[in-house]
Amino acid sequence: MTPRRQSRRAPVTSPAAATVFTTVLTQGPVSRVDVARRTGLSSAAVTKAARPLIEAGYLAELDSEQGGVGRPASPLEIRAEREFFLGIKITDRELVGVVTDLRAQVLLTRFHPLSSCKLDAVVDGVAAMVTELLAESKSYKQRTHCLGVTIAGDVDRESGHVRYSPFLHWRDVPLADLLAEKVDLEITVDNDVKAITVAERWFGNGIGADSFALVTLGTGIGCGLVVNGRVVTGSHGVAGEIGHIPVFGDGPLCHCGATGCVEAIASTDAIVDQARTTTGERDLTIDEVITGARMGDEALRRVFARAGVAIGRGLAAMANLVGPERIIVSGEGLDAYDLFAAEIRETFGTQAFGAAAHCELILRPLPFEEWARGAAAIAVQTLFLSATTPGAVWGQPSPTRR
Amino acid sequence: MTPRRQSRRAPVTSPAAATVFTTVLTQGPVSRVDVARRTGLSSAAVTKAARPLIEAGYLAELDSEQGGVGRPASPLEIRAEREFFLGIKITDRELVGVVTDLRAQVLLTRFHPLSSCKLDAVVDGVAAMVTELLAESKSYKQRTHCLGVTIAGDVDRESGHVRYSPFLHWRDVPLADLLAEKVDLEITVDNDVKAITVAERWFGNGIGADSFALVTLGTGIGCGLVVNGRVVTGSHGVAGEIGHIPVFGDGPLCHCGATGCVEAIASTDAIVDQARTTTGERDLTIDEVITGARMGDEALRRVFARAGVAIGRGLAAMANLVGPERIIVSGEGLDAYDLFAAEIRETFGTQAFGAAAHCELILRPLPFEEWARGAAAIAVQTLFLSATTPGAVWGQPSPTRR
Structure with a gap:
């Protein structure tokens, strides 16, 4: 087991920061004033929450006609390549893996056939795919901290257990724990359809x-x-x-x-x-x-x-x-x-x-890479989840929530 | 048209007041400390929100071993008979009417056959039933301000319009407005099944x-x-x-x-x-x-x-x-x-x-009176709705919302 990589998490440490971050992520560029209006936060709270995100390079300010840099009217936007994410979808025949940016845009896709549905083989396959994806670029290796893995069936995201996978014939497999022994990233495991629903909700037709x-x-x-x-x-x-x-x-x-x-x-x-x-x-x-x-x-x-x-x-x-x-x-x-x-x-x-x-x-x-993109989307989600309540896992990061 | 009764609304003027009121209503008696814990409000906010409700007679303090009257540990409870509510369910054959207290407990039930499904006849029938229900007790007459009316079909609660009633063969009837010309109460009209769902959610199996x-x-x-x-x-x-x-x-x-x-x-x-x-x-x-x-x-x-x-x-x-x-x-x-x-x-x-x-x-x-009780439950709801967002109309007044 390799020593775990030092976590370099985005500074999303409060519900307000999570709200600001997700609003800019899904609706940016957007001014602080608009973020405040859409989220119900005060302008002061938005400015306070945005500051560490800007300092850490996750958000950037666009120039604005109405004011200089740092003025509330300067639109905020995501620096999508500040961090990269891996998503891997497991089927009974192959692994599909992607590298995405913060907006879950796919930058790279790989397909690996699976020779066996046995647990050891699949875990080894996922680890090998992670190594291969990260080896493609120095920036991927440096700026990737989270991996999302999805699979059809009954999955408990909280514990990372696959309770039942009909196609791989698995029952009660602690997949996240097994992967953590081989992969030095923060790992989230979830049902594949739920994961692409998250991707649609945050970045697609939803x-x-x-x-x-x-x-x-x-x-x-x-x-x-x-x-x-x-x-x-x-x-x-x-x-x-x-x-x-x-x-x-x-x-x-x-x-x-x-x-x-x-x-x-x-x-x-x-x-x-x-x-x-x-x-x-x-x-x-x-x-x-x-x-x-x-x-x-x-x-x-x-x-x-x-x-x-x-x-x-x-x-x-x-x-x-x-x-x-x-x-x-x-x-x-x-x-x-x-x-x-x-x-x-x-x-x-x-x-x-x-x-x-x-x-x-x-x-x-x-397309099959969309499934892997869903896996990456749940990895993107982990950035804010610790800052919000458990119920927010599946929440909507937008002011359209009524 | 009689002059409209002076509205004597419960002092529920902020979202915090609505939260405190509904928490005590559905879960009381409950101490301020527990209200704070269950709702996420600060103890100070709970105390501040509860004060006018106590002064207006909607909430009362139970004596407590841990402290004197007014101390945070004194459990709060609803004074259920502080205000009464009328609920009337319209069917194609009869009107069912009830008087309830704040907890939607039925105190009185009346059934009136309908001789006709024509709009005029039904409006007159509802007005007559209101008069009869209120005449039963001086306290009902003095302390009733809200009427809920329900009917099967497609109803727009916001406008009080019955868009379509299959059993009465009505289309686009401004029922709330028509009733307001004859009944001097705040009127809410809604679909009958939605209304008993509210009653179940707040006061029943839900x-x-x-x-x-x-x-x-x-x-x-x-x-x-x-x-x-x-x-x-x-x-x-x-x-x-x-x-x-x-x-x-x-x-x-x-x-x-x-x-x-x-x-x-x-x-x-x-x-x-x-x-x-x-x-x-x-x-x-x-x-x-x-x-x-x-x-x-x-x-x-x-x-x-x-x-x-x-x-x-x-x-x-x-x-x-x-x-x-x-x-x-x-x-x-x-x-x-x-x-x-x-x-x-x-x-x-x-x-x-x-x-x-x-x-x-x-x-x-x-039992048929349960349908009328649902109508009364949506009348009880009107107490807090102005203090909360539109989306909260159908919300859950309890900390089980995750």
């Missing part, structure tokens, strides 16, 4: 939305949900399970034990299963199913259409129940977008109740 | 829950939903429409235009329709359907069982998506509780995803 949902289609069907400005985590640890809304009645049995779940019809595996059953070809892959459908095979097209109906019903259930401002649908399952987008939109339109149909539906691809 | 749902079964199937300590109102004005989650696939057509909605299978009307179709008896009433099922008619029992399955699926969808701590199922539809409770619980257990099954399911009747 900016300014008091409530939105990010639905990911693929091997699983997941959802990050923000309501009243905060991510919904579920009183019993379960939330956002749009894949397990029963929309097909007594329909197919789901791997979760229930019937008619969205995931039992529209996950990648379910689509492949139905295509194999329909065609009698037992070795069809998802790529072949997509190609066949695109070439006009009616039976395969119907499999995708049915998946689109299931997804549309799931989205309508969410809109009718929690009324998000917008829903972003993404994930690798969206590669087949052209094969079910019409059914998703049509079903949503029919099943959305009244004004819930006004919910904006954004269907857009999610 | 106390201490950071998230819970109250589902009402009956002519409609509605739901008030609290997530992260706040009622979910929906970005586009629609939320909690558990009755319109599509759980039966291509199942029956719903009055909303969609298919397979919970309400298309489990509302009172849907149950009666299915019973009539099944038996061929075109004049069956809901009471006859219930009686028949209780006497063992298998076809009628299956109608209720199917409704139970639809409700159980809707509840599971909610638990999987937002993960409330508990779900309270209630409403006049629960009169037939014995005929579908088993199916509700069994279906919920099967369809809830993982730990979502730990969500507590409380099935309990909702």
Whole structure:
């Protein structure tokens, strides 16, 4: 075990500093006066909170016509390259790693195949990827202090434990502790969908939305949900399970034990299963199913259409129940977008109740590096978290919180 | 139009005063020290905020062993009869009115049949009921300043407009303004389910829950939903429409235009329709359907069982998506509780995803006066609302907000 690197944390030591920092981060350049107006802090408090951040090089002042440097009217902006962040997403087949700046802009991406899902192999793989990413640039090595790691499944961010990973077949793995033995960075581990929801909320389509949902289609069907400005985590640890809304009645049995779940019809595996059953070809892959459908095979097209109906019903259930401002649908399952987008939109339109149909539906691809960017975003979050209350972990760093 | 009564509002003039008042209201008796600890206010701020409330007779000090009267350790409690509140629920058949104290405890209940759903008749009926309720006691007349009125449908609380009432066939009715011409009280109008959710949150099963749902079964199937300590109102004005989650696939057509909605299978009307179709008896009433099922008619029992399955699926969808701590199922539809409770619980257990099954399911009747009590609860709310931000309308007056 290497000695741990001296932490050189940004001087975010009070809730006011966290508020000022996140406001400039997500909305800058912005003047101190505007920061005060948007956050409800006094101008004096903003100036006081900004000073150490400027001195440490995290914030900079733009010149302003209304006043000289240091005057309240000088807009503040983030010095995005003051610190770098690593994000690594673990799947059952590969690791995807990125280096980002403070705004979670991706500067570098690496893909490493995983030879095994065994815990030791994955931990070693993550450590090797960290070494490789940091070796790319002297500044990365000097100015990187935080690593975010994400994985599908049930993850306890606080303890860094992976409670259950369905794809890697892990149970109760103290991943953050194991990584800390090999990696000399501050480590945050979280669920992958929650992490990209954070990235969307802070740096993407979720900016300014008091409530939105990010639905990911693929091997699983997941959802990050923000309501009243905060991510919904579920009183019993379960939330956002749009894949397990029963929309097909007594329909197919789901791997979760229930019937008619969205995931039992529209996950990648379910689509492949139905295509194999329909065609009698037992070795069809998802790529072949997509190609066949695109070439006009009616039976395969119907499999995708049915998946689109299931997804549309799931989205309508969410809109009718929690009324998000917008829903972003993404994930690798969206590669087949052209094969079910019409059914998703049509079903949503029919099943959305009244004004819930006004919910904006954004269907857009999610390149695999976006998942790793989500991991980096939770690493960026660690800068302010110690300065705020636990509930703020999933909070909205913007004055749109009502 | 009678001259408007001089407003004698409780001296809740700052957010701190509102916080202190609501903390004592929902958790009292409680010492100033505990109020400070639970709310994050300083002891000095608590003492300062409490003083005018004590002087105006809204709060009282209990004697305490640790100190004399006025000492910080003396527990504060609400003087519940310092002010009375009227609540009136409007249905298409009758008005239900109550007088409550500050804790929304019902002191008096009255039922008035409505001869017509016409607007004039209803406004006159509400005004007559107000007069009758206040005439019951001199103290009611002297110490009542606020009236809450609730109705099913789409209501804009801010403006007091009923945008749409399906049962009374109203559209865009400025109900608060019309009532203000006849009733000399501060008037709040809101949706009936939202109002009983407020009552549950402040004074009932919702106390201490950071998230819970109250589902009402009956002519409609509605739901008030609290997530992260706040009622979910929906970005586009629609939320909690558990009755319109599509759980039966291509199942029956719903009055909303969609298919397979919970309400298309489990509302009172849907149950009666299915019973009539099944038996061929075109004049069956809901009471006859219930009686028949209780006497063992298998076809009628299956109608209720199917409704139970639809409700159980809707509840599971909610638990999987937002993960409330508990779900309270209630409403006049629960009169037939014995005929579908088993199916509700069994279906919920099967369809809830993982730990979502730990969500507590409380099935309990909702006497009609409870609806009027909800109306009174939103009248109680008006005491603090002017002192807090608009977003706080649906907020949680307790330190459990994280």
